Amino acid sequence: MLTSRERAVLVLEDGRTFTGEAFGAVGETVGEAVFSTGMTGYQETLTDPSYHRQVVVMTAPHVGNTGWNDEDDESSRIWVTGFVVRDPAVRPSNWRASGSLEDALREQGVVGICGIDTRALTRHLRERGAMRAGVFSGDAAGEPSDVLAQRVADAPAMEGSELxxxxxxxxxxxxxxxxxxxxxxxxxxxxxxxxxxxxxxxxxxxxxxxxxxxxxxxxxxxxxxxxxxxxxxxxxxxxxxxxxxxxxxxxxxxxxxxxxxxxxxxxxxxxxxxxxxxxxxxxxxxxxxxxxxxxxxxxxxxxxxxxxxxxxxxxxxxxxxxxxxxxxxxxxxxxxxxxxxxxxxxxxxxxxxxxxxxxxxxxxxxxxxxxxxxxxxxxxxxxxxxxx
Incomplete structure (x- = not known):
């Protein structure tokens, strides 16, 4: 597990930003920000092809405790384009786990962010609606805010998309x-x-x-x-x-x-x-x-x-x-x-x-x-x- 994390920022289409730490792969990703209210089943969520091109926000505050296993995938890969959690588990604790959630995200190149107020983010999406968002970590997080906002604005909308x-x-x-x-x-x-x-x-x-x-x-x-x-x-x-x-x-x-x-x-x-x-x-x-x-x-x-x-x-x-x-x-x-x-x-x-x-x-x-x-x-x- 990582002992220290790089800075990360989540930028919403309407200009609101959340600053946290990198979780999973380091880099940048853009998609539609949506929230999932499931208290369990994050592995099934991540591998559900219906989440293709979406940045998924978990409303449950503590995510990753059961790790990652070889049995619960719903497809051959992780499909979410980005992943947002508040408090990632320090280590997996489940007899079925073959690895950690973060290792699975990193191995499959899924850029995520942790350490942000996901309750505030969820309330914002409930009030304003699902919208495009970008997660930027590492060197990308240090770029000017207007540059990051433009990358989000340039991303294709979900309406009219055949996926x-x-x-x-x-x-x-x-x-x-x-x-x-x-x-x-x-x-x-x-x-x-x-x-x-x-x-x-x-x-x-x-x-x-x-x-x-x-x-x-x-x-x-x-x-x-x-x-x-x-x-x-x-x-x-x-x-x-x-x-x-x-x-x-x-x-x-x-x-x-x-x-x-x-x-x-x-x-x-x-x-x-x-x-x-x-x-x-x-x-x-x-x-x-x-x-x-x-x-x-x-x-x-x-x-x-x-x-x-x-x-x-x-x-x-x-x-x-x-x-x-x-x-x-x-x-x-x-x-x-x-x-x-x-x-x-x-x-x-x-x-x-x-x-x-x-x-x-x-x-x-x-x-x-x-x-x-x-x-x-x-x-x-x-x-x-x-x-x-």
Missing amino acids: ASQVTTEQAYVVEAKGEKRYTVAALDLGIKSMTPFLMAERGIEVHVLPASATFEQIRAVHPDGVFFSNGPGDPSTAPQVEVLREVLSAGIPYFGICFGNQILGRALGFGTYKLKYGHRGINQPVLDVATGQVEVTAHNHGFAVDAPLREIVTAPADAEHGTSYGRVQVSHIGLNDDVVEGLACLDIPAFSVQYHPEAAAGPHDAAHLFDRFVELLDAHAAKESTK
Whole structure:
């Protein structure tokens, strides 16, 4: 562990700065500053591809106590562009740890900052909204403030950014079903977390994970019983996968989407999407299941949301270009902190989605039953097809 640290500074887009010390790699990085309210699970957060091009601020003050292990990565690398903590652990203290958090950040070139008032920073982002930020340490921290501010201002905004193509798998691969195979699902990797196909495999699903660029013909080539669109980064208004999903829906193939996959379903149905002021990120977000009236504590990571009417069944807006409508749809889940759409259910076609993360690594697991719901949808569709 480091015994002394170099000076570091965090510069926000609106001009506010925080001075602290280098944590992880020394250098400079720029991205969208967002905060995560999870008390645990920083390794899963750091390796979630949905955080690509974001500077993540941890609201929990003490980070790194459990170190870094070889089991909890949600992808092949750390994806955050920068990391902000208040008090890093002096040393890891967990029997599963194979190294320290700071060593992992340094080895993967992730620039971070520690020793700042993350509570003040979080309050600022809540009041002003998510914004671009830069973390500068070492020699970079000594450059003039106006030069650093300009580097932040020159960084691309999250609105209008297509990022799924930057985080997706390059080659298709298969996750075999555990035990007896029941179904085949084509999963579009828009930034998929490794726990997702694992949980489907546990339910007897053979998962064919395809690149984000996969066409409908490539999806159909695996002869799927269902289609899944994953979480992922970027602005859903830029997603070319909307047109692919419309072909899936028109073909009557059962569909399940999470997070980015929920936003893509919303746009495929004809609804709009918009950027939230500061988004939902953490593992403690309350969501109402409209059908059951139950409240689930859920894991979130999204900065965009679907613009659809709450608490009523509506006919999905027609696709003007293709003259297609997909029948009745309702908002199935609602975020209780701010009434954000957290799920969609189609009533006339076999499709549903949620905005949050039912795979929930590192927890909670209130929503894991949604994978069972997907299996039930596949069961019902298979039974219907068998009577034709």
